[in-house]
Every structure is written in structure tokens, then in C-alpha cells.
Amino acid sequence: MKLKVLIADKFPEKYIQELKDLDLEVIYEPKLGENDLPKAAEDVDILVVRSTVVNEETINNSKKLNLIIRAGSGVNNIAISAANKKGIYVANCPGMNAVAVAELTIGLMIALDRFIPDNVADFRNGIWNKDKYSKGKGLKGKTLGIIGVGNIGKEVAKRALAFEMNVYGKDISRIEGVQIKDFSEMDQLLPLCDIVTIHLPATPQTKGLFNKQMFSYMKNGAYLINTSRHDIIVEEDLLEAIKEKNLRVALDVFKGEPEGKSGEVKSPLQNNPNIYVTHHIGASTEQAQDAVAEETVRIIKHYVHSGVIDHWVNRAKVTDAKYQLVVKHYDKPGVLASVLDVIRQGNINIEEIENIIFEGGIAACCTMKLKLPATAEMLKQISENPNVISVSHVEI
Ligand SMILES: NC(=O)c1ccc[n+]([C@@H]2O[C@H](COP(=O)([O-])OP(=O)(O)OC[C@H]3O[C@@H](n4cnc5c(N)ncnc54)[C@H](O)[C@@H]3O)[C@@H](O)[C@H]2O)c1
Numbered sequence: 001m002k003l004k005v006l007i008a009d010k011f012p013e014k015y016i017q018e019l020k021d022l023d024l025e026v027i028y029e030p031k032l033g034e035n036d037l038p039k040a041a042e043d044v045d046i047l048v049v050r051s052t053v054v055n056e057e058t059i060n061n062s063k064k065l066n067l068i069i070r071a072g073s074g075v076n077n078i079a080i081s082a083a084n085k086k087g088i089y090v091a092n093c094p095g096m097n098a099v100a101v102a103e104l105t106i107g108l109m110i111a112l113d114r115f116i117p118d119n120v121a122d123f124r125n126g127i128w129n130k131d132k133y134s135k136g137k138g139l140k141g142k143t144l145g146i147i148g149v150g151n152i153g154k155e156v157a158k159r160a161l162a163f164e165m166n167v168y169g170k171d172i173s174r175i176e177g178v179q180i181k182d183f184s185e186m187d188q189l190l191p192l193c194d195i196v197t198i199h200l201p202a203t204p205q206t207k208g209l210f211n212k213q214m215f216s217y218m219k220n221g222a223y224l225i226n227t228s229r230h231d232i233i234v235e236e237d238l239l240e241a242i243k244e245k246n247l248r249v250a251l252d253v254f255k256g257e258p259e260g261k262s263g264e265v266k267s268p269l270q271n272n273p274n275i276y277v278t279h280h281i282g283a284s285t286e287q288a289q290d291a292v293a294e295e296t297v298r299i300i301k302h303y304v305h306s307g308v309i310d311h312w313v314n315r316a317k318v319t320d321a322k323y324q325l326v327v328k329h330y331d332k333p334g335v336l337a338s339v340l341d342v343i344r345q346g347n348i349n350i351e352e353i354e355n356i357i358f359e360g361g362i363a364a365c366c367t368m369k370l371k372l373p374a375t376a377e378m379l380k381q382i383s384e385n386p387n388v389i390s391v392s393h394v395e396i
């Protein structure tokens, strides 16, 4: 039976055809919303989404779902904890839309500095105002703080350096791959920045990070750009900070973003002259959408042909494994079963296991990560199997 793939978001036609060529049953329903998915994904093996929400109900209701691919970067629209409980893989396409988001970020930076959207709006309303709009500060030599220096943050850094800006960064990991000054504390970094741009994932640690306190560290009149996720900013605190400090702000994401691709929108940010909002278009260039779709097809192809999930995001980062047992053995039926039987009798849980065959198919090596140590007696029993070549056991 063919594997069934549901694509529940906009996806380029060329790549849908590539999936069909893999002998998969492909269902393309780009208009499905969060509430349609529990029924629509009930019977599919692979689900591909962009920002469409895959909630707990969709996951719990699914009968065969094995892989959810976020055709994009942020996976916060997927109920990962529910997927974990059912052993459903979640993967994404990291870096594939990074350039597109970086380009939008630079665009927003210039738009803020030169009041481009207001220029256009006035012109469309028959108003000429060279005087009012001739107050750009210029970007050269200004200090940019990049919060979250991952795939997107790095692309922003490269472009800002080409603009001859001072570029500083803050990340939980060491910043590598771009030559920018790495700050560990926001209260040290934010007061230096003329422009702050946020490129963080939405996680429990980043939720509400930009609150009253963070805004208190920012310079009067600084620009703030957020193209990541709305939850990182406390919007009420932002509105206060705009009043108090005359911050100027550009957002590609905001609270209450409509689920559909078109329709009405209502937000308390709407009538504030210090705020520009774009329509969550960071990733929406033809180049980025092609790159994301190509990567999605590659992930599916690799999974179908080898069972390997690339960019698997819900694999446990740490397990309870404390010991490693490596058994080299002749690759014959029943050898591994006998080793596993010894471990079972010792009531030890195997957290991870991998069996690799040497060229020629005669010998193999099985590496097991164990929760508890194997006893000397167990190791002796395993070694005594004539088909076992060697045994090693270490604490990890
Ligand atoms: N507007 C759009 O269309 C659009 C497009 C793509 C991505 N995004 C959003 O941008 C986010 C970033 O995308 P990316 O591709 O650069 O992701 P990424 O994973 O490559 O980079 C995120 C960086 O944030 C860092 N980080 C995580 N938690 C942190 C914390 N608490 N403090 C400091 N640093 C932290 C990580 O170490 C990493 O370097 C995505 O998660 C997504 O939400 C938006």
C-alpha cells in the first residue's frame, strides 16, 4: 500500500509532482485549518505543514501518522509533547528560509529609518511631505543587537556588517560562523543598541522575554524588529515602552495573527504610528519556498528509502542512559537476541541501541545505552556466547 502524504499548506506544484514520482499518494489541501486537521490527517502517514496548527487532537486522532514535517523553521505550531507520547517524528527545514527572513529584516530596518511605509501611504492619499520624512538617521556606524544568532541571525549579521554597522549578538550557545561581539547579558547589550532584532524560537524560555524590564534597558528612540514569534514580546509592555521611550517598531508577527491567508485583521498595534506590521511574509519569497519544499521532499525521500529522519527535532536530547555496553559479534540470527535476553533478565532498560555491520557482513557491532550497569555476571554470560567477539562496558 502506498504511503499517504497530506500537504496542508501552500506548497510549490513542482515539488508536489516530485513526491508523486516517489510513488506516494499525495493529497494537497492548502486551505485546511487547525480545526480541519483532526479529520483530514486521521488516515495519513506523513503530514506536511507550514504555519497551520497541528494540535493535540490531530495527533491523538491520527491512526497511522508517523512523521510531521514543518516546511519551515519554527515548530511551535505543532503539539510536540503529544507527538512524543505517540512516537511521531517531527522534523523541520532549518536554514532554508533564513536568507528570506534576513532580507525582510534589513528591509524593515531601512523602512523604520526612512519612514518608507508612511511616505507611500501619504503619497497614495495625495499628501506631499518631504519635510516630515527627511529625518532618517542613517545606518552606517549604528549598533545592531541580534538576539538569537542562529540561521537567520547569522544572515542578518552578514548583511548588517556589509552596511558597516557595529554588530553585536546574544545567544544561549556560543556564536560561531560570524565575526560579531558575543554578549552574555541583555542588560549589558540592550543599552548599547540603536537597533535590536529578534530571531529566537518560541520556547518556554523565550516566552515574554521582551517585557517591561527588557524595554527599560533599551535606548530612547531605538528601533525594535521582531520577525520571529509574537509570544517573545509582551505587547502591552511594548505599547507602554513606545509611549515612554519613543521606540519605533517593525513586526512580521503579532498576537492574533489570522490563521487563513487572507481576510480581516484586528490588533491593538494597528493604529500606532510607531509600529509597522508586515503579514508574516518573512519566509515567503519564491527562492525560500522552493528551498523549503526541496528540503521537505528530500526529508521524505530519505525517510521512505532508509527510515532515517533528517532534522528530527523531537529526539530526546538527553536520556537516562548512564552506561554503554558495546558487543562485537558475528552477524548470525539469534546472537543479538541472546545478548538482549541477558539484559532483560537483569531487568535493565536499554535507552538506545544501534547495530552496525562491518563490510563483508561477517561481523557486527551493537552499541547499547543502559540505564543501570550490567553486572560482572551478565558480562561473563554475554562473553561466553561463542558468537560474541568482544564485550566492553563503561560508565558514560
Ligand atoms: N517570519 C517568518 O516568516 C519566519 C521565518 C523563519 C523563522 N521564523 C522564526 O524565527 C525563529 C528563528 O529561526 P532560525 O531559523 O534562525 O532558528 P535557529 O534555530 O537557527 O536559531 C535560533 C537561535 O536562537 C538561539 N536561542 C534559543 N533559545 C534562546 C534563548 N533562550 N536565549 C538566547 N538564544 C536562544 C539558538 O541557540 C539559536 O542559535 C524560528 O524559530 C521561527 O520562530 C520566522
Ligand SMILES: O=C(O)[C@H](O)COP(=O)(O)O
Binding pocket: 050, 051, 052, 071, 072, 073, 074, 075, 097, 280, 281, 282, 283, 284
Ligand atoms: O518558522 C517559519 O519558517 C516561518 O514562520 C514561516 O512561516 P510560513 O511557512 O507559514 O510562512
